[in-house]
Amino acid sequence: MRGDAFDPDCPTRLILDRIGDKWSVLVVLSLAGGPRRFTELRRRIGGVTPKVLTQTLRTMERDGLLTRHVFAEVPPRVEYALTPLGLSLGRPIQAITDWAEEHVEAVVAARARHDGLPG
Amino acid sequence: MRGDAFDPDCPTRLILDRIGDKWSVLVVLSLAGGPRRFTELRRRIGGVTPKVLTQTLRTMERDGLLTRHVFAEVPPRVEYALTPLGLSLGRPIQAITDWAEEHVEAVVAARARHDGLPG
DNA sequence: CTCTCATGGTTTCCAAAGGGTACCAATGGC
DNA sequence: GCCATTGGTACCCTTTGGAAACCATGAGAG
Numbered sequence: 001m002r003g004d005a006f007d008p009d010c011p012t013r014l015i016l017d018r019i020g021d022k023w024s025v026l027v028v029l030s031l032a033g034g035p036r037r038f039t040e041l042r043r044r045i046g047g048v049t050p051k052v053l054t055q056t057l058r059t060m061e062r063d064g065l066l067t068r069h070v071f072a073e074v075p076p077r078v079e080y081a082l083t084p085l086g087l088s089l090g091r092p093i094q095a096i097t098d099w100a101e102e103h104v105e106a107v108v109a110a111r112a113r114h115d116g117l118p119g
Numbered sequence: 120m121r122g123d124a125f126d127p128d129c130p131t132r133l134i135l136d137r138i139g140d141k142w143s144v145l146v147v148l149s150l151a152g153g154p155r156r157f158t159e160l161r162r163r164i165g166g167v168t169p170k171v172l173t174q175t176l177r178t179m180e181r182d183g184l185l186t187r188h189v190f191a192e193v194p195p196r197v198e199y200a201l202t203p204l205g206l207s208l209g210r211p212i213q214a215i216t217d218w219a220e221e222h223v224e225a226v227v228a229a230r231a232r233h234d235g236l237p238g
Numbered sequence: 239c240t241c242t243c244a245t246g247g248t249t250t251c252c253a254a255a256g257g258g259t260a261c262c263a264a265t266g267g268c
Numbered sequence: 269g270c271c272a273t274t275g276g277t278a279c280c281c282t283t284t285g286g287a288a289a290c291c292a293t294g295a296g297a298g
Contacts, residue, residue, distance in 0.1 A: 050246075050248085051248075054247065054248080075245040076247085
């Protein structure tokens with residue numbers, strides 16, 4: 001059975017933990033078009049704080065999803081780029097965002113129905 | 120551009136927050152085969168605590184992803200089942216788990232390379 | 239020489255979420 | 269009365285997420 005993700009010891013869980021981070025998802029989407037600098041990412045991904053963005057990027061680097069290239073310049077320049085592995089992750093992520101855009105209305109409606117239920 | 124998920128005010132973000140919960144993902148996978156009871160889910164999804172499972176199920180119900188059916192029996196019986204909306208979410212989620220199973224080795228290897236790098 | 243600006247973070251602090259354990263209500267069996 | 273089962277809830281603590289401030293470096297302005 002493929003769904004051994006149910007076993008907490010299965011490494012697949014480890015992936016879900018990665019996907020289960022909305023910032024990682026947004027970083028993958030942001031880098032899909034090519035390398036970007038830290039501040040670019042920060043501006044592009046609305047609402048992310050530098051600390052969390054750094055954490056996210058470092059973890060993704062550790063997991064082999066992206067590379068971090070520091071240029072010895074002033075002011076500093078650091079470019080982040082997806083590895084082939086990270087790039088391949090873009091496809092399933094795109095499937096999620098496609099689903100999201102298609103069904104977001106239904107979810108919002110369900111939520112409104114539930115929350116605002118007048119009795 | 121479809122990636123308006125970058126805007127924190129875009130409702131697509133709301134979906135990512137949902138997907139961005141590994142327990143929701145596992146619940147969808149668990150219910151893909153048909154309705155299940157609370158304790159079944161709890162046993163099937165290794166490592167989830169009842170509190171968190173309840174939270175997850177309630178949120179998913181609110182979002183229209185599943186239904187909760189309480190039978191007036193003793194001991195109590197509660198069945199959870201995916202709605203068509205929840206069922207449709209199974210496809211992109213499957214894409215993620217497929218990716219995970221295919222590339223988990225690479226991620227684990229990258230992580231080991233990074234962590235254990237002897238110098 | 240000092241002041242300012244820009245970049246790519248780090249540090250500190252606080253609130254929120256996640257998770258573990260214990261417990262509850264209702265009823266059947268013993 | 270006591271235990272077991274089910275589907276949770278309550279309590280508490282640790283971890284995480286997030287806001288805001290600060291830092292090092294060097295160029296350019298004054």
